[in-house]
Amino acid sequence: MFRPSRIEIDRAAIAHNIKELTRRIPQDLMAVVKANAYGHGAVEVAKIALENGATMLGVALLEEALELRDAGIEAPILVMEAQFPEYAGVAAEQGITLSVFSAEWLREAAPYIEEKPLTVHIKVDTGMGRLGLRTREQLDALLEEATDSFVVEGIYTHFATADELDSNLYYTQQERFERLMDGLHERFRYIHTSNSAGAIRMAGQDVPYNLVRVGIALYGLYPSREMETFYSFLRPAFTLKSQLMQVKRLEAGQTISYGATYTTSADEWIGTVPVGYADGWLRKASGFEVEVNGIRCPIVGRVCMDRFMIRLPKEFPVGTDVTLVGGNVAIDELASYLGTINYEIVCQFTSRLPRLYV
Ligand SMILES: Cc1ncc(COP(=O)(O)O)c(C=O)c1O
Known part of the structure; x- marks a missing residue:
């Protein structure tokens, strides 16, 4: 892998x-x-x-x-x-x-x-x-x-x-x-x-x-x-994780992703996460937040087919873990952000994402 x-x-x-x-x-x-x-x-x-x-x-x-x-x-x-x-x-x-x-x-x-x-x-x-x-x-x-x-x-x-x-x-x-x-x-x-x-x-x-x-x-x-x-005894089993593949500092006024829908308003640390809509991480998730080192970071610009970008509060090393779903980012939270139900969320991820049993 x-x-x-x-x-x-x-x-x-x-x-x-x-x-x-x-x-x-x-x-x-x-x-x-x-x-x-x-x-x-x-x-x-x-x-x-x-x-x-x-x-x-x-x-x-x-x-x-x-x-x-x-x-x-x-x-x-x-x-x-x-x-x-x-x-x-x-x-x-x-x-x-x-x-x-x-x-x-x-x-x-x-x-x-x-x-x-x-x-x-x-x-x-x-x-x-x-x-x-x-x-x-x-x-x-x-x-x-x-x-x-x-x-x-x-x-x-x-x-x-x-x-x-x-x-x-x-x-x-x-x-x-x-x-x-x-x-x-x-x-x-x-x-x-x-x-x-x-x-x-x-x-x-x-x-x-x-x-x-x-x-x-x-x-x-x-x-x-x-x-x-x-009832309240259930424990979710599903976590979607990735890692930062590139981290860069952009000065104010730089645009991000297709359609240039996001413009940096100051100097910003931008991280690239290699998961996209071809993995089932929908374009509609643009604007949602993922977790890096326990900190919630917003997705900026449009989600692409294979990757998306997030705004980091500071520089993180390449390879830092990113949690997209699971942990503090509940599947139900993503579901309500996308206007759907948790059933649809867990079914939407494609076979391009390997399943690991831990
Ligand atoms: C006929 C039938 N039975 C049971 C289930 C399981 O439902 P649930 O996931 O809500 O437990 C389904 C799921 O859609 C179903 O179609």
């Missing part, structure tokens, strides 16, 4: 988060490691999660499930996004569980399944308006279509507003799910409804669900500010 810019993932923080979650949540825990484990590295995070109490893995794509299988991970994996029926055979062969949502899908998939049956979880749409069946008739039709080629192992739904404490939709979705499930609870080995926010909210309640799908909390991040008041 030649470049000094890297994402450091704190293994102990992920292990801590999983242990604290499993201690509080009575249900089995599925570690959601889709999108390269929210940018943290799917294979590494999956291993840490399984070693510390997770029993299942959740991904969005069949490709993501196959990456885990290729790495020798044998735990059950649920693919949560819809897949085309013609890939049912690949999933069955690899022991990967798919999400299904219509009788037609099973009919079309059946010819592709050979010796091993395909394990499926049924996805119910109770209020997200995206993937899933919506009525009991659709559910009954699907169950009828489930021939020997399929093992119908689970059924689930996904909340749209579990992270909003005063949302009626959260309770409405639960009611809709229970109405649809009437008399069917015994039919499924796994019934699951909760993401991180829902899992923690339901922790003390007697619910007929035995699995939770936890993503963002594994990584030590809160699903929303409101949830932070609900």
Whole structure:
């Protein structure tokens, strides 16, 4: 590795988060490691999660499930996004569980399944308006279509507003799910409804669900500010660091970066940091602050593809560490600066930034 810019993932923080979650949540825990484990590295995070109490893995794509299988991970994996029926055979062969949502899908998939049956979880749409069946008739039709080629192992739904404490939709979705499930609870080995926010909210309640799908909390991040008041034991695992590559003194009146949007107002020390929008450090981060030796320094001028410039309070040696995210620069702070959520921040960094596990 030649470049000094890297994402450091704190293994102990992920292990801590999983242990604290499993201690509080009575249900089995599925570690959601889709999108390269929210940018943290799917294979590494999956291993840490399984070693510390997770029993299942959740991904969005069949490709993501196959990456885990290729790495020798044998735990059950649920693919949560819809897949085309013609890939049912690949999933069955690899022991990967798919999400299904219509009788037609099973009919079309059946010819592709050979010796091993395909394990499926049924996805119910109770209020997200995206993937899933919506009525009991659709559910009954699907169950009828489930021939020997399929093992119908689970059924689930996904909340749209579990992270909003005063949302009626959260309770409405639960009611809709229970109405649809009437008399069917015994039919499924796994019934699951909760993401991180829902899992923690339901922790003390007697619910007929035995699995939770936890993503963002594994990584030590809160699903929303409101949830932070609900529980506070998480430790973030993600830090983005680089180093100063050039430090120079510019006299007053000098412009910086494309568009010359920043002009030095006095003699200023300017440092160059080799991370840019091609790494996922967005152009919109211009004006945000990063940390050098414990001191917050503003980004001056526009973020370029491969680097950006900061104003230093004094001369620092080339090679001084710069923390872009993590430590005192919270992911949530960057998220609110960019007008987005922490989920999007950790997912946005590209593979150009190596992930180091510390
Ligand atoms: C179906 C489903 N379940 C669970 C999760 C995990 O959610 P969270 O990261 O909020 O725990 C996601 C993430 O988007 C999801 O799509």
